[in-house]
Amino acid sequence: MNWDRVQGNWKQLKGKVQEQWGQLTDDDFDKIEGRREQLVGRIQERYGVAKDEAERQVDSWTSNH
Template identity: 75%
Template sequence: MNWDRIQGNWKQFKGQAQANWGELTNDDLDVVEGRREELVGKIQERYGIAKDEAERQVDDFTRTNV
């Protein structure tokens, strides 16, 4: 998993993240700015899921989009 690549190209990955997690707003994704922990937190908040589930989803996203 190469989160550094996602963070460095966040503007490109932002659209993919929003397509994957439709409940996240542009403002949410602007706040995230490619930071993994921020993304996990926003997913938890918007979807009401546990941290480990949000982390699994982010890991799956990373595997399929990098």
């Protein structure tokens, strides 16, 4: 799935994103609003990983869905 589809279907996909990254809060999801860079940033903050690792996780999740 490409990121445009994720962004367009954000409300429907939030549950799947929350399954993958359970430490993200509802407030995080409201701020992310389907934007990839915001998701990467929130993953960095909540999980304490580097930007390239967060991007790798997002890319992996996107390709699997």
